[in-house]
Amino acid sequence: MxxxxxxxxxxxxxxxxxxxxxxxxxxxxxxxxxxxxxxxxxxxxxxxxxxxxxxxxxxxxxxxxxxxxGLLGSMTDVLIACDLAGRVEQVNLAAERVFGQLADALTGRPLAALLDPSSPTSASDVLATAARRQRIADREFTLATPEGPQAVSVNGALRFDPRGRPVGVVLVGRPIGELRAAYHALASAHEHLKRTQQQLVHAEKMASLGRLVAGVAHELNNPISFVYGNAHALKRYAERLITYLDAVHGGADAAALARTRGELRIDRALADIPATLAGMLEGAERVRDIVADLRRFSSDNREAREVFDLASVVRSAVDWVAKSQMPDLAIRVAIPEGLEAVGHPGHIHQVLMNLVQNAVDALEGRPDPRLHITGERLGGPDGERVAVRVHDSGPGIPEDILGRIFDPFFTTKAVGKGTGLGLSICYRIAEEHDGRLEAANHPEGGAVISLILPSAARP
Ligand SMILES: Nc1ncnc2c1ncn2[C@@H]1O[C@H](COP(=O)(O)OP(=O)(O)O)[C@@H](O)[C@H]1O
Ligand SMILES: [Mg+2]
Structure with a gap:
């Protein structure tokens, strides 16, 4: 240059x-x-x-x-920020309180030193989770505090510097004591509810068993007293015949025999014996049938699907429930000859007993109680079905509860009278039969509950 x-x-x-x-x-x-x-x-x-x-x-x-x-100070959760090696860098006021030490004393210490040996999650565990860039969610830490081990639920994640490089881990711990207390309260409330429900289910079982026994006892009573009365008559006839035969074998003369025969009314006894015996037989057969029904309807073989006659199931359910409880009930059963359904006759019997029981409950104290049960065949896109409708002359079901009566434990009856389980059980049984249960009110008054079942005529 x-x-x-x-x-x-x-x-x-x-x-x-x-x-x-x-x-x-x-x-x-x-x-x-x-x-x-x-x-x-x-x-x-x-x-x-x-x-x-x-x-x-x-x-x-x-x-x-x-x-x-200010934020950190007013946080009630414990906050600990540490570097990637797990050395504490910063803590908040809540952490100072929990550990009973000032922030200065806590910073620089390894995270592991703040945990109790019983901690279900270790410091290295959470550091490894964070290093894998996974969130630390609801892990349980047991902190070593002056008051002894304290459980906290920990959430946390990696902390990044402004250039996006990971520089540490931030952990927030919430004391589990409160959560646990809330959880225990919830669990015990649930337990209590479950127990109450079990008691109600048990009460319903006992009540329907009680009704069944009362109904069957009432049913058996008639033929048994019939048999009993006829047996007594036969016993008297036998005594008279023996007395007469003794006279015959004792060699009495013809005039004395004729007199004795008249006094003992032997001719009437002889004429009566066939009818008395037939009556006894009929009563015994009725008892046998009731016992057979009882066996059939109380068997709990769920697999036992069969074709059965609806009329006999309905008849027995009505007899067992209604007759003993409401002798003045006017019952009309109109089920066509040979209307058959497929399923478990015992369970359908149970459904019908429940429906009749509800009708009887609805009719209690009402003038002119009537029960009308009809059966019919229904066509339909999915094959033939049969319907049994139970219609009573009671007050009907209020519109606002029509949608709830099949719910378990829904009842409008007094404590001890209803458990609200009857219809929900019936509903389940109907569904198990590929059928359904429907409730409605009749235009002329009273409730109509319809049980719809697959027909025996279906392919
Ligand atoms: N035939 C009926 N008439 C009027 N209300 C009825 C009838 N059947 C059922 N209900 C109503 O449905 C409710 C539930 O019935 P259910 O499940 O059998 O339980 P529970 O009989 O124990 O109350 C009854 O409390 C009643 O309010
Ligand atoms: Mg009921």
Whole structure:
């Protein structure tokens, strides 16, 4: 580079002027000084501006820090921030309280040192989870506190620096005591509810068993008293016949025998014996049938699907439930000859006993109680079905509860009278039979409950 060029360059520079180069004039020097001072002014002004900006930023930073400190301080959950090696970097006030130590004493310590040896989750566990970039969700830590081990439920995740590199782990622990207490309260309430429901189910079973026994006992009573009365008559006839035969074998004369025969009313006894015997036989057969029904309808063989006659099931259900409880009930059963269904006759019997029982309950205390049971064949897209409808002359079912009567435990009856399980059991039985149960009110009054079942005529 030529020397002259370097000289020119220096001549423009305030630095060159400041160095007091001897070959410059006084005017030039003054201008140069003014330039220098102006430059210094500008620099100073820039410095002041930066200082103000810095102070503003500082103030904002302090405010943000205060806010964060306030947040951390008012958190009731324990917060621990540690580096990737598990060394504690920061804790909040709740952590200070739990560990009974100031933040300074806690920072720098390994996370593992803050845990009780009984902790179900270890420090290395959560650090490894975080390192895999998985969330730490509801893990249980047992903290070593001056008051002894304290369980907390821990949530946490990796912490990143502004450039997105992982620098540590943030953990938040919530004391499990409260959660556990709430859980236990819930569990015991649930347990209590379950027990109450079991008691109700048991009560329903006992009540329907009781009704069944009462109904069957009432049914058996008739033929048995019939048999009993006829047996007594036969016993008297036998005594008279023996007395008469004794007279015959004792060699009494014809006139005495005729007199004795008249006194003992032997001819009447002989004429009565066939009818008395037939009556006894009929009573015994009725008892046998009732016992057979009882066997058939109380068997609990769920697999036993059979084709059965609906009329006999309905008849027996009505007899067993209604006759003993409501002798003045006018019962009309209109089931066509040979209407058959497929299923478990015992379970269908149970459904019908429940429906008749509900009708009897609805009719209690009402004048002119009537029960009308009809059967019919139904066509349909999915084959032939049969329906049995139980219609009573009671008050009917209020519209607003029609949708709920099949719910378990729904009842409008007094405690001890109803459990609300009858219809829900019936509903389930109907479904198990590929059938259904429907409730409605009859236009002329009273409730109509319909049981629809697959027909025996279906392919
Ligand atoms: N024939 C009926 N007439 C009027 N209401 C009825 C009839 N059948 C059932 N209900 C109503 O349905 C409710 C539920 O019946 P159910 O499940 O058998 O339970 P429970 O008989 O124990 O109350 C009854 O409490 C009653 O309110
Ligand atoms: Mg009932």
């Amino acid at each position: 030529p020397m002259s060029e370097g000289k020119d360059f220096l001549a423009d520079s305030p630095l060159a002027l400041a160095s007091g180069a001897p070959d410059f004039g006084a005017v030039d020097a003054e201008e140069a000084w003014i330039a220098v001072i102006r430059k210094m002014d500008e620099t100073y002004a820039e410095l002041v501006r930066q200082q103000v900006e810095l102070e503003e930023k500082n103030a904002a930073l302090e405010e943000a820090q205060g806010f964060i400190a």
